[in-house]
Amino acid sequence: MTTRPGAEVELEIAALGSMGDGVARLAGEPVWLATTLPGERWRARLLSHRRDGWTAEPVERLTGGERAQPACCHFANCGGCRLQHAPADVYSEFKRRRIVEALRRRGLVETVVAEPVVSPPHSRRRLRLAWTRGSGAVSLGLRQRRSHAVVDLAECPVARPRLVAAMAPLRAMLAEPGPLARQGEASLTDTAMGVDLLLDAARAPTLEERERLAGWAERMNLARLALAIDGVVEIVVSPRPPAVVLSGVAVALPPRAFLQATGEGESALCAGVAAAVRRADRVVDLFAGLGTLALAALAAGARSVQAVEAAEDACAALAAARRPGLSVERRDLARRPLLAAELKRFDVAVLDPPRAGAVAQTLELARSEVPRIVYASCDPESFARDARLLVEGGYLARTVQPVDQFLWSAEVELVATFHRPLRRGRA
Numbered sequence: 001m002t003t004r005p006g007a008e009v010e011l012e013i014a015a016l017g018s019m020g021d022g023v024a025r026l027a028g029e030p031v032w033l034a035t036t037l038p039g040e041r042w043r044a045r046l047l048s049h050r051r052d053g054w055t056a057e058p059v060e061r062l063t064g065g066e067r068a069q070p071a072c073c074h075f076a077n078c079g080g081c082r083l084q085h086a087p088a089d090v091y092s093e094f095k096r097r098r099i100v101e102a103l104r105r106r107g108l109v110e111t112v113v114a115e116p117v118v119s120p121p122h123s124r125r126r127l128r129l130a131w132t133r134g135s136g137a138v139s140l141g142l143r144q145r146r147s148h149a150v151v152d153l154a155e156c157p158v159a160r161p162r163l164v165a166a167m168a169p170l171r172a173m174l175a176e177p178g179p180l181a182r183q184g185e186a187s188l189t190d191t192a193m194g195v196d197l198l199l200d201a202a203r204a205p206t207l208e209e210r211e212r213l214a215g216w217a218e219r220m221n222l223a224r225l226a227l228a229i230d231g232v233v234e235i236v237v238s239p240r241p242p243a244v245v246l247s248g249v250a251v252a253l254p255p256r257a258f259l260q261a262t263g264e265g266e267s268a269l270c271a272g273v274a275a276a277v278r279r280a281d282r283v284v285d286l287f288a289g290l291g292t293l294a295l296a297a298l299a300a301g302a303r304s305v306q307a308v309e310a311a312e313d314a315c316a317a318l319a320a321a322r323r324p325g326l327s328v329e330r331r332d333l334a335r336r337p338l339l340a341a342e343l344k345r346f347d348v349a350v351l352d353p354p355r356a357g358a359v360a361q362t363l364e365l366a367r368s369e370v371p372r373i374v375y376a377s378c379d380p381e382s383f384a385r386d387a388r389l390l391v392e393g394g395y396l397a398r399t400v401q402p403v404d405q406f407l408w409s410a411e412v413e414l415v416a417t418f419h420r421p422l423r424r425g426r427a
Contacts, residue, residue: 003027005046008059013040016094020082020410029053034145035076035085040064055146071121071157071408078151080142081158081408092116095404095412102380106388108397116402116412119262124159124407125190126261129167131174132183138174140167140186158407160190166220170197173216179205179227191253193240194223198255201227210236226255247295251321254313258289265405265413269352269376270296272401272415276374277302277348284308284343286333286351286361291318291326293350293376298325302348308333337361343368350374357382359389366393373418383414390418 003009003026011024013036022036030053033044041063044056068091070076070084083091095116103111130150131140141153156164166188174180184200197217205213205227214237217225224238233255242253247270253259260266273293277283279301285294288307297305304325309315310332319328331338333353337360343349349370351358355378365373366389373395377383387397395418403413 003046003049003054005048007046009044009046009056010062011042011044011056013038013042016086016090018098018410020094026054031056033058034082036061037064037067037086037090072155074141074151074153074155077144078142078153079145079147080156082145082410084408091408092118094410095402098410098412099380099383099400099402099414102384103387103400106384108384108387108391111387111397111416112399114399114401116404117264117268118404119264119407121157121407122160123262123264124163124405125263126259127156127159127163127188129153129186129188130183131171131186133174136175138171140171140174162190162195163188166195166197169216169220173213173220174199176212178209178212179203179229187256189242189253189259191223191242191244193242194221196224196226196242196253196255197222198226198228198233201229204229204234205236213237224255228256244290246290246292247299249291249295249321249323251290251295252317253290254317257311257314257317260292261405265403266292268401268403269293269413269415270299272376272417273297273350273374274300276372276417279303281347282345283348283350284338284346286338286349287353287358288314288318288328289352290314291321291328293352293374294318294326295321295323297348297350298323306346308338310334333358333361335360337364340364340367340369343370346370348372348374350376352376353382355379355382357386359386362386362389366390366395369420371420371422374415375418376413376415378411378413380412380414383416387416387418395420 013022015023017023021032021034024031033056043060047055067085068087075084099113132150139150139152141151179201181200181202187198189196217237223240223242225236227234243250273296277297277300280303283297283302283305285307288294288309294305294307306327308329315330398417400416
């Protein structure tokens with residue numbers, strides 16, 4: 001059998017890989033084939049060889065079962081959604097298995113992984129879009145698969161309608177001469193006050209350009225328009241300063257602040273916290289951000305919550321909410337984690353770290369006497385690594401709840417609870 005770029009081969013898809021592509025075997029090596037499903041047989045064209053196998057493009061499906069009808073006209077081109085063709089049961093099991101396999105690789109085979117909580121279509125409240133401006137034409141959307149080229153979006157069935165409606169006027173704004181870069185990124189967030197828009201800019205706007213941008217913001221009915229200039233955010237106009245409601249509490253939304261992608265996903269993570277918190281518990285929320293999980297703990301009846309976060313603007317926004325029982329500490333937990341001795345006074349530790357996880361903080365938690373830990377994560381691999389550290393420190397893992405906020409993508413989040421068996425002297 002010829003195995004060279006451009007050769008056509010027949011492949012039997014055995015499984016879905018971690019990025020959602022079908023995986024087959026050819027001459028003992030794996031082959032990744034986008035938009036395919038386990039059990040299908042395909043004629044495919046080999047594209048390129050890499051250290052761990054081949055990439056290929058599908059040519060013709062020869063056999064296979066029923067598929068789901070893709071919800072978007074950009075499917076198979078846009079890199080945002082890889083699994084619109086997967087039936088619901090196949091899709092749900094793929095998300096669950098990503099977590100199961102990550103835990104298995106760390107020896108955590110007895111941990112129960114539940115069925116995912118899946119956010120519905122039209123629920124994504126945050127979008128980060130790329131744009132390129134050519135000779136009078138602007139492409140605005142997501143990147144193509146395996147490319148930096150931008151797919152000019154005509155629709156997006158995962159996003160909230162207000163974000164989709166903002167794309168056409170945004171495209172027109174980007175076509176205008178001014179301070180905006182010829183290529184860059186736009187971050188859109190749907191808030192109760194309207195769309196919050198942050199754009200990359202090549203330079204600071206002149207007074208005339210600032211007035212023109214403010215006019216665009218008014219016509220688009222934006223809550224806020226801001227520019228990112230050499231990494232520094234400058235607010236152009238903010239007629240209705242954006243805020244988010246977290247467990248019934250309004251918290252100001254700083255530009256670039258982290259926010260869960262969907263309200264449904266946020267609710268699932270908060271439910272995991274609420275299930276672990278008992279009335280009058282003392283809780284510490286590590287990597288607290290705007291306080292999504294801290295405020296959920298307060299709402300569940302915690303006596304006190306200490307929120308610890310590195311970002312100054314997030315700390316200021318949460319402190320300004322002025323909730324009884326809530327204290328806020330600014331601290332970089334990657335560089336200076338809370339020590340086991342400092343954790344002594346808490347009944348529950350909650351953490352939602354960045355994608356890389358929280359090795360330094362997890363090691364201190366593993367040495368601590370905190371009775372319960374709630375760990376929310378956006379990466380199964382870093383979570384499994386940290387979970388192994390907690391188990392080695394004497395904690396027992398309860399059920400892991402997958403949370404799917406990125407519909408039809410390969411991404412999956414989760415929330416898990418650990419407990420330390422009761423020791424003498426602990427309530």
